[in-house]
Amino acid sequence: MTADRLSHAFPDPALARVVDDAFGLVGATPLVRVNVLTEGFDAEVWVKLDHHNLGGSSKDRIGVNIVREAIAAGDLKPGDRIIDFGAGNTAIGYALAGIATGHPVTAVVGPDIAPQKVALLKLLGVDIIPGRPDVERDDPEHWAVIAQRYEDEDPSTWWARQESTSPNPAAHVLSTGPEIWHQTDGRVTHFVAALATGGTASGTGRYLKGRNPAVQVIGTAFAETPNGKGENNLARYVAGEKDLEKDWTANVDGDVLDRFEARRKADVIDFGWHVARTEGLVLGLSSVLSLRVALDAAASAPAGSVFVVFSADSGRDYLAREYDADWLRANDLGHIADRYA
Numbered sequence: 001m002t003a004d005r006l007s008h009a010f011p012d013p014a015l016a017r018v019v020d021d022a023f024g025l026v027g028a029t030p031l032v033r034v035n036v037l038t039e040g041f042d043a044e045v046w047v048k049l050d051h052h053n054l055g056g057s058s059k060d061r062i063g064v065n066i067v068r069e070a071i072a073a074g075d076l077k078p079g080d081r082i083i084d085f086g087a088g089n090t091a092i093g094y095a096l097a098g099i100a101t102g103h104p105v106t107a108v109v110g111p112d113i114a115p116q117k118v119a120l121l122k123l124l125g126v127d128i129i130p131g132r133p134d135v136e137r138d139d140p141e142h143w144a145v146i147a148q149r150y151e152d153e154d155p156s157t158w159w160a161r162q163e164s165t166s167p168n169p170a171a172h173v174l175s176t177g178p179e180i181w182h183q184t185d186g187r188v189t190h191f192v193a194a195l196a197t198g199g200t201a202s203g204t205g206r207y208l209k210g211r212n213p214a215v216q217v218i219g220t221a222f223a224e225t226p227n228g229k230g231e232n233n234l235a236r237y238v239a240g241e242k243d244l245e246k247d248w249t250a251n252v253d254g255d256v257l258d259r260f261e262a263r264r265k266a267d268v269i270d271f272g273w274h275v276a277r278t279e280g281l282v283l284g285l286s287s288v289l290s291l292r293v294a295l296d297a298a299a300s301a302p303a304g305s306v307f308v309v310f311s312a313d314s315g316r317d318y319l320a321r322e323y324d325a326d327w328l329r330a331n332d333l334g335h336i337a338d339r340y341a
Protein backbone atom coordinates (compact mmCIF):
# COMPACT_ATOMS: atom_id res chain seq x y z
CA MET A 1 0.00 0.00 0.00
CA THR A 2 1.45 3.34 -0.97
CA ALA A 3 0.20 6.89 -1.38
CA ASP A 4 1.16 6.56 -5.06
CA ARG A 5 -2.26 5.18 -5.85
CA LEU A 6 -3.85 8.43 -4.68
CA SER A 7 -1.84 10.30 -7.29
CA HIS A 8 -4.26 8.89 -9.88
CA ALA A 9 -7.07 11.03 -8.44
CA PHE A 10 -8.03 14.25 -10.23
CA PRO A 11 -7.06 13.27 -13.80
CA ASP A 12 -6.65 15.82 -16.57
CA PRO A 13 -9.64 18.23 -16.41
CA ALA A 14 -9.81 17.94 -20.19
CA LEU A 15 -11.13 14.37 -19.66
CA ALA A 16 -14.20 15.59 -17.74
CA ARG A 17 -17.25 15.08 -19.92
CA VAL A 18 -19.74 17.79 -20.89
CA VAL A 19 -23.07 16.60 -22.35
CA ASP A 20 -26.01 18.53 -23.78
CA ASP A 21 -28.67 16.19 -22.38
CA ALA A 22 -28.91 13.56 -19.63
CA PHE A 23 -28.94 10.84 -22.29
CA GLY A 24 -25.39 11.81 -23.20
CA LEU A 25 -24.60 9.98 -19.97
CA VAL A 26 -25.68 6.59 -21.34
CA GLY A 27 -22.59 4.70 -22.50
CA ALA A 28 -18.90 5.70 -22.62
CA THR A 29 -18.42 4.29 -19.10
CA PRO A 30 -14.96 4.03 -17.50
CA LEU A 31 -12.64 1.03 -17.50
CA VAL A 32 -10.63 0.66 -14.29
CA ARG A 33 -7.63 -1.57 -13.70
CA VAL A 34 -7.63 -4.08 -10.81
CA ASN A 35 -4.34 -3.59 -9.01
CA VAL A 36 -4.20 -5.18 -5.56
CA LEU A 37 -6.07 -8.42 -6.26
CA THR A 38 -3.84 -9.09 -9.26
CA GLU A 39 -0.50 -8.77 -7.47
CA GLY A 40 1.89 -11.37 -8.88
CA PHE A 41 -0.22 -11.92 -12.00
CA ASP A 42 1.25 -11.73 -15.51
CA ALA A 43 -2.21 -10.98 -16.92
CA GLU A 44 -4.10 -7.68 -16.64
CA VAL A 45 -7.63 -7.48 -15.24
CA TRP A 46 -9.89 -4.49 -15.85
CA VAL A 47 -13.47 -3.73 -14.82
CA LYS A 48 -15.98 -1.91 -17.05
CA LEU A 49 -17.94 0.21 -14.57
CA ASP A 50 -21.42 0.47 -16.04
CA HIS A 51 -22.97 1.93 -12.90
CA HIS A 52 -21.62 5.20 -14.32
CA ASN A 53 -24.57 5.19 -16.73
CA LEU A 54 -27.35 7.74 -16.15
CA GLY A 55 -29.69 5.38 -14.26
CA GLY A 56 -26.93 3.51 -12.44
CA SER A 57 -26.65 0.33 -14.49
CA SER A 58 -25.78 -1.17 -17.87
CA LYS A 59 -29.48 -1.57 -18.53
CA ASP A 60 -29.78 2.08 -19.57
CA ARG A 61 -28.08 0.98 -22.77
CA ILE A 62 -30.74 -1.58 -23.63
CA GLY A 63 -33.63 0.50 -22.27
CA VAL A 64 -32.72 3.28 -24.69
CA ASN A 65 -32.09 0.98 -27.65
CA ILE A 66 -35.17 -1.21 -27.16
CA VAL A 67 -37.45 1.83 -26.84
CA ARG A 68 -36.05 3.74 -29.81
CA GLU A 69 -36.11 0.66 -32.05
CA ALA A 70 -39.72 -0.08 -31.03
CA ILE A 71 -40.74 3.50 -31.83
CA ALA A 72 -38.94 3.33 -35.19
CA ALA A 73 -40.63 0.00 -36.04
CA GLY A 74 -44.07 1.35 -35.06
CA ASP A 75 -44.48 -1.29 -32.34
CA LEU A 76 -44.58 1.36 -29.62
CA LYS A 77 -47.23 3.93 -30.52
CA PRO A 78 -47.38 7.45 -29.02
CA GLY A 79 -48.32 7.27 -25.34
CA ASP A 80 -48.23 3.44 -25.16
CA ARG A 81 -47.22 1.91 -21.84
CA ILE A 82 -44.04 -0.17 -21.75
CA ILE A 83 -44.13 -3.32 -19.60
CA ASP A 84 -41.41 -5.87 -18.86
CA PHE A 85 -40.22 -8.08 -16.04
CA GLY A 86 -36.77 -8.19 -14.48
CA ALA A 87 -34.55 -7.41 -11.53
CA GLY A 88 -35.26 -3.66 -11.76
CA ASN A 89 -32.31 -2.25 -13.66
CA THR A 90 -33.90 -2.54 -17.10
CA ALA A 91 -37.07 -0.91 -15.79
CA ILE A 92 -34.96 2.08 -14.73
CA GLY A 93 -33.59 2.20 -18.29
CA TYR A 94 -37.11 2.00 -19.77
CA ALA A 95 -38.29 4.67 -17.33
CA LEU A 96 -35.56 7.08 -18.43
CA ALA A 97 -36.18 6.35 -22.12
CA GLY A 98 -39.92 6.69 -21.44
CA ILE A 99 -39.43 10.09 -19.80
CA ALA A 100 -37.66 11.27 -22.96
CA THR A 101 -40.27 9.84 -25.35
CA GLY A 102 -43.56 10.10 -23.42
CA HIS A 103 -44.11 6.44 -22.54
CA PRO A 104 -45.17 5.35 -19.02
CA VAL A 105 -43.63 2.14 -17.65
CA THR A 106 -44.85 -0.84 -15.64
CA ALA A 107 -42.22 -3.12 -14.07
CA VAL A 108 -42.98 -6.68 -12.98
CA VAL A 109 -40.39 -7.38 -10.30
CA GLY A 110 -39.44 -10.33 -8.12
CA PRO A 111 -39.51 -10.44 -4.31
CA ASP A 112 -35.70 -10.13 -4.09
CA ILE A 113 -35.53 -6.66 -5.67
CA ALA A 114 -33.33 -4.26 -3.72
CA PRO A 115 -35.35 -1.64 -1.80
CA GLN A 116 -33.22 1.14 -3.27
CA LYS A 117 -34.24 0.04 -6.77
CA VAL A 118 -37.92 0.07 -5.77
CA ALA A 119 -37.47 3.61 -4.41
CA LEU A 120 -35.75 4.75 -7.59
CA LEU A 121 -38.43 3.18 -9.81
CA LYS A 122 -41.10 5.00 -7.81
CA LEU A 123 -39.17 8.26 -8.08
CA LEU A 124 -39.15 7.80 -11.85
CA GLY A 125 -42.93 7.20 -11.90
CA VAL A 126 -42.85 3.47 -12.68
CA ASP A 127 -45.83 1.25 -11.71
CA ILE A 128 -44.54 -1.78 -9.85
CA ILE A 129 -46.29 -5.16 -10.04
CA PRO A 130 -45.05 -8.13 -7.96
CA GLY A 131 -44.23 -11.29 -9.87
CA ARG A 132 -42.08 -14.38 -9.40
CA PRO A 133 -39.11 -15.70 -11.38
CA ASP A 134 -38.90 -18.93 -9.37
CA VAL A 135 -42.08 -20.71 -10.51
CA GLU A 136 -42.82 -22.68 -13.69
CA ARG A 137 -43.21 -20.60 -16.85
CA ASP A 138 -46.95 -21.39 -17.08
CA ASP A 139 -47.69 -20.44 -13.45
CA PRO A 140 -50.02 -17.39 -13.28
CA GLU A 141 -47.59 -15.78 -10.83
CA HIS A 142 -44.60 -16.14 -13.20
CA TRP A 143 -43.43 -12.65 -14.09
CA ALA A 144 -43.53 -13.34 -17.85
CA VAL A 145 -47.12 -14.61 -17.58
CA ILE A 146 -48.07 -11.38 -15.82
CA ALA A 147 -46.40 -9.22 -18.51
CA GLN A 148 -48.17 -11.24 -21.21
CA ARG A 149 -51.53 -10.81 -19.44
CA TYR A 150 -51.16 -7.02 -19.24
CA GLU A 151 -50.25 -6.87 -22.92
CA ASP A 152 -53.18 -9.10 -23.90
CA GLU A 153 -55.70 -7.19 -21.82
CA ASP A 154 -54.70 -3.65 -22.85
CA PRO A 155 -53.87 -2.85 -26.50
CA SER A 156 -51.99 0.28 -25.40
CA THR A 157 -49.55 -1.81 -23.31
CA TRP A 158 -46.46 -3.08 -25.12
CA TRP A 159 -44.30 -5.88 -23.64
CA ALA A 160 -40.67 -5.00 -24.41
CA ARG A 161 -39.36 -8.60 -23.99
CA GLN A 162 -35.74 -7.87 -23.01
CA GLU A 163 -35.13 -11.64 -22.84
CA SER A 164 -35.59 -12.17 -26.55
CA THR A 165 -35.64 -8.85 -28.40
CA SER A 166 -32.66 -8.22 -30.67
CA PRO A 167 -32.16 -4.52 -29.74
CA ASN A 168 -30.92 -5.82 -26.35
CA PRO A 169 -27.69 -7.47 -27.63
CA ALA A 170 -27.57 -4.89 -30.44
CA ALA A 171 -27.15 -2.13 -27.82
CA HIS A 172 -23.92 -3.82 -26.75
CA VAL A 173 -22.75 -4.41 -30.34
CA LEU A 174 -23.31 -0.69 -30.85
CA SER A 175 -21.75 0.63 -27.65
CA THR A 176 -20.20 -1.67 -25.02
CA GLY A 177 -18.12 -3.68 -27.49
CA PRO A 178 -16.64 -0.68 -29.34
CA GLU A 179 -15.94 1.09 -26.02
CA ILE A 180 -13.98 -1.88 -24.66
CA TRP A 181 -12.10 -2.31 -27.93
CA HIS A 182 -11.15 1.37 -27.86
CA GLN A 183 -10.34 1.47 -24.12
CA THR A 184 -7.97 -1.52 -24.39
CA ASP A 185 -6.48 -0.39 -27.71
CA GLY A 186 -7.67 -3.69 -29.15
CA ARG A 187 -5.65 -5.68 -26.59
CA VAL A 188 -8.66 -7.33 -24.86
CA THR A 189 -8.28 -11.12 -24.85
CA HIS A 190 -11.09 -12.18 -22.47
CA PHE A 191 -14.54 -10.72 -21.78
CA VAL A 192 -16.29 -11.92 -18.63
CA ALA A 193 -19.95 -11.06 -17.96
CA ALA A 194 -22.83 -12.38 -15.90
CA LEU A 195 -25.73 -13.86 -17.82
CA ALA A 196 -29.37 -13.04 -17.26
CA THR A 197 -30.95 -12.24 -20.62
CA GLY A 198 -27.53 -12.88 -22.19
CA GLY A 199 -27.64 -9.57 -24.05
CA THR A 200 -24.44 -8.15 -22.55
CA ALA A 201 -22.23 -11.19 -23.10
CA SER A 202 -23.72 -12.02 -26.51
CA GLY A 203 -23.71 -8.49 -27.94
CA THR A 204 -20.38 -7.33 -26.53
CA GLY A 205 -18.82 -10.70 -27.31
CA ARG A 206 -20.13 -10.64 -30.87
CA TYR A 207 -18.55 -7.23 -31.48
CA LEU A 208 -15.20 -8.15 -29.89
CA LYS A 209 -14.98 -11.45 -31.77
CA GLY A 210 -15.76 -9.52 -34.95
CA ARG A 211 -12.65 -7.44 -34.30
CA ASN A 212 -10.55 -10.37 -33.08
CA PRO A 213 -11.98 -13.91 -33.34
CA ALA A 214 -9.50 -15.09 -30.66
CA VAL A 215 -11.25 -13.08 -27.91
CA GLN A 216 -12.66 -15.50 -25.33
CA VAL A 217 -16.14 -14.79 -23.96
CA ILE A 218 -16.90 -16.24 -20.53
CA GLY A 219 -20.48 -16.20 -19.21
CA THR A 220 -21.00 -16.34 -15.45
CA ALA A 221 -23.95 -17.20 -13.19
CA PHE A 222 -24.63 -17.95 -9.58
CA ALA A 223 -24.60 -21.66 -8.81
CA GLU A 224 -28.03 -21.22 -7.24
CA THR A 225 -30.24 -19.85 -10.04
CA PRO A 226 -33.82 -18.66 -9.43
CA ASN A 227 -35.58 -21.65 -10.90
CA GLY A 228 -33.00 -24.12 -9.64
CA LYS A 229 -32.34 -25.59 -13.07
CA GLY A 230 -30.68 -22.77 -14.96
CA GLU A 231 -27.10 -23.61 -14.11
CA ASN A 232 -27.05 -27.13 -15.45
CA ASN A 233 -29.07 -26.27 -18.50
CA LEU A 234 -26.97 -23.24 -19.31
CA ALA A 235 -23.71 -25.11 -18.84
CA ARG A 236 -24.90 -27.85 -21.21
CA TYR A 237 -26.26 -25.28 -23.64
CA VAL A 238 -22.94 -23.46 -23.79
CA ALA A 239 -21.26 -26.85 -24.22
CA GLY A 240 -23.16 -27.17 -27.49
CA GLU A 241 -26.39 -28.94 -26.65
CA LYS A 242 -28.52 -26.60 -28.71
CA ASP A 243 -31.70 -28.58 -28.07
CA LEU A 244 -31.68 -26.91 -24.67
CA GLU A 245 -32.19 -23.55 -26.35
CA LYS A 246 -35.83 -23.55 -25.31
CA ASP A 247 -34.74 -23.62 -21.66
CA TRP A 248 -32.71 -20.45 -21.91
CA THR A 249 -33.50 -17.02 -23.20
CA ALA A 250 -33.19 -16.23 -26.90
CA ASN A 251 -30.55 -13.57 -26.25
CA VAL A 252 -28.01 -16.09 -24.94
CA ASP A 253 -25.94 -16.73 -28.08
CA GLY A 254 -24.18 -20.09 -27.82
CA ASP A 255 -22.01 -19.22 -30.84
CA VAL A 256 -20.48 -16.29 -28.96
CA LEU A 257 -20.04 -17.84 -25.50
CA ASP A 258 -16.88 -19.93 -25.23
CA ARG A 259 -17.26 -20.95 -21.63
CA PHE A 260 -19.64 -20.82 -18.74
CA GLU A 261 -18.68 -20.65 -15.05
CA ALA A 262 -20.79 -20.62 -11.89
CA ARG A 263 -19.83 -19.63 -8.33
CA ARG A 264 -21.68 -20.03 -5.03
CA LYS A 265 -23.50 -16.89 -4.02
CA ALA A 266 -22.18 -16.96 -0.44
CA ASP A 267 -18.59 -16.99 -1.70
CA VAL A 268 -19.33 -14.12 -4.06
CA ILE A 269 -20.91 -12.00 -1.30
CA ASP A 270 -17.89 -12.61 0.92
CA PHE A 271 -15.57 -11.63 -1.93
CA GLY A 272 -17.64 -8.49 -2.61
CA TRP A 273 -16.80 -7.17 0.87
CA HIS A 274 -13.14 -8.03 0.27
CA VAL A 275 -13.08 -6.28 -3.13
CA ALA A 276 -14.50 -3.13 -1.57
CA ARG A 277 -11.82 -3.14 1.11
CA THR A 278 -8.87 -3.88 -1.17
CA GLU A 279 -9.61 -2.12 -4.45
CA GLY A 280 -12.05 0.52 -3.18
CA LEU A 281 -14.51 -0.77 -5.77
CA VAL A 282 -18.08 -1.15 -4.49
CA LEU A 283 -19.52 -3.57 -7.02
CA GLY A 284 -22.91 -5.20 -7.53
CA LEU A 285 -23.06 -8.92 -6.89
CA SER A 286 -23.10 -10.04 -10.54
CA SER A 287 -19.98 -7.91 -11.08
CA VAL A 288 -18.20 -9.52 -8.14
CA LEU A 289 -19.18 -12.94 -9.52
CA SER A 290 -17.55 -12.14 -12.87
CA LEU A 291 -14.50 -10.61 -11.19
CA ARG A 292 -14.03 -13.81 -9.13
CA VAL A 293 -14.20 -15.91 -12.31
CA ALA A 294 -11.81 -13.58 -14.15
CA LEU A 295 -9.25 -13.53 -11.33
CA ASP A 296 -9.33 -17.34 -11.08
CA ALA A 297 -8.55 -17.59 -14.79
CA ALA A 298 -6.14 -14.65 -14.93
CA ALA A 299 -3.99 -16.00 -12.07
CA SER A 300 -2.37 -18.52 -14.42
CA ALA A 301 -2.82 -16.64 -17.71
CA PRO A 302 0.29 -15.53 -19.62
CA ALA A 303 1.52 -11.95 -20.01
CA GLY A 304 -0.40 -10.20 -22.75
CA SER A 305 -3.73 -11.55 -21.46
CA VAL A 306 -6.17 -8.69 -20.91
CA PHE A 307 -9.33 -9.65 -19.02
CA VAL A 308 -12.26 -7.24 -19.10
CA VAL A 309 -14.88 -7.88 -16.41
CA PHE A 310 -18.30 -6.39 -16.93
CA SER A 311 -19.83 -4.60 -13.93
CA ALA A 312 -23.54 -4.05 -14.56
CA ASP A 313 -24.35 -2.12 -11.39
CA SER A 314 -22.98 -0.74 -8.12
CA GLY A 315 -22.72 -2.30 -4.69
CA ARG A 316 -24.70 0.69 -3.43
CA ASP A 317 -27.82 -1.09 -4.75
CA TYR A 318 -27.13 -3.95 -2.31
CA LEU A 319 -26.45 -2.03 0.91
CA ALA A 320 -29.77 -3.17 2.41
CA ARG A 321 -29.14 -6.83 1.52
CA GLU A 322 -25.85 -8.60 0.80
CA TYR A 323 -23.74 -5.70 2.09
CA ASP A 324 -25.72 -5.38 5.34
CA ALA A 325 -24.67 -7.31 8.46
CA ASP A 326 -28.23 -7.76 9.78
CA TRP A 327 -29.44 -9.10 6.44
CA LEU A 328 -26.53 -11.53 6.33
CA ARG A 329 -27.27 -12.80 9.84
CA ALA A 330 -30.97 -13.23 9.00
CA ASN A 331 -30.03 -15.21 5.90
CA ASP A 332 -27.63 -17.80 7.39
CA LEU A 333 -24.62 -15.81 6.21
CA GLY A 334 -23.61 -14.50 9.62
CA HIS A 335 -20.08 -15.82 9.13
CA ILE A 336 -19.56 -13.11 6.49
CA ALA A 337 -20.94 -10.43 8.82
CA ASP A 338 -18.64 -11.71 11.60
CA ARG A 339 -15.62 -11.36 9.34
CA TYR A 340 -16.26 -7.88 8.02
CA ALA A 341 -18.95 -6.02 9.94
Ligand SMILES: Cc1ncc(COP(=O)(O)O)c(C=O)c1O
Residues within 6 Å of the ligand: 086, 087, 089, 090, 194, 195, 196, 197, 198, 199, 200, 201, 284, 286, 287, 312, 313
Ligand atom coordinates in the same frame (compact mmCIF):
# COMPACT_ATOMS: atom_id res chain seq x y z
C1 LIG B 1 -27.15 -6.56 -12.01
C2 LIG B 1 -27.17 -7.33 -13.29
N1 LIG B 1 -26.10 -8.01 -13.65
C3 LIG B 1 -26.05 -8.73 -14.79
C4 LIG B 1 -27.16 -8.82 -15.61
C5 LIG B 1 -27.07 -9.68 -16.82
O1 LIG B 1 -27.10 -8.97 -18.00
P1 LIG B 1 -27.78 -9.58 -19.29
O2 LIG B 1 -29.27 -9.53 -19.08
O3 LIG B 1 -27.34 -8.70 -20.40
O4 LIG B 1 -27.33 -11.00 -19.47
C6 LIG B 1 -28.31 -8.12 -15.27
C7 LIG B 1 -29.50 -8.22 -16.10
O5 LIG B 1 -30.61 -8.41 -15.68
C8 LIG B 1 -28.33 -7.35 -14.08
O6 LIG B 1 -29.41 -6.65 -13.70
